[in-house]
Amino acid sequence: MYLRYILPAIAEGFYNKKSLEELPEGLQGYYYSHWGLMGMNRKPLPKEKIKIVYTICVLRRPISCEEILKLSGQDRLTVQNVINDWVEFLRKETRYQPPRYSFYHESFRDFLNRQDIVQAAGISLQNINAEVANNLAGGIFDNE
16 A cells, blocks of 8 residues: 555655655555645644544444534535545445445554554544444434
């Protein structure tokens, strides 16, 4: 996966201003680099985008944009922008209508669950899991 995306990015001039030493090191380095390029470390944190990425992460199955909207509580434009920004990490399954998305590799899910990434993202995986579960259940736990 690293070679699949880094080499084309080099060819497109994305890394023109970087030396070889500045290229991301390994797959985890690539994930971290992309996380930063997507602005996920900005201050203030882009909580809406982070929530969408983690919603896809915790569900562990292909998910449509409509499901992402419902489960993350975010608006359609933000969901579509995140899908567009993260397209190289997502598998688009067109055998479903509407198409569904999932992460290509379990290693990216592992990256998202690293404690340093979770802390930097300023989220609680427990809260994301609970919110997704509540939304799946139709909001029956909203008043608890």
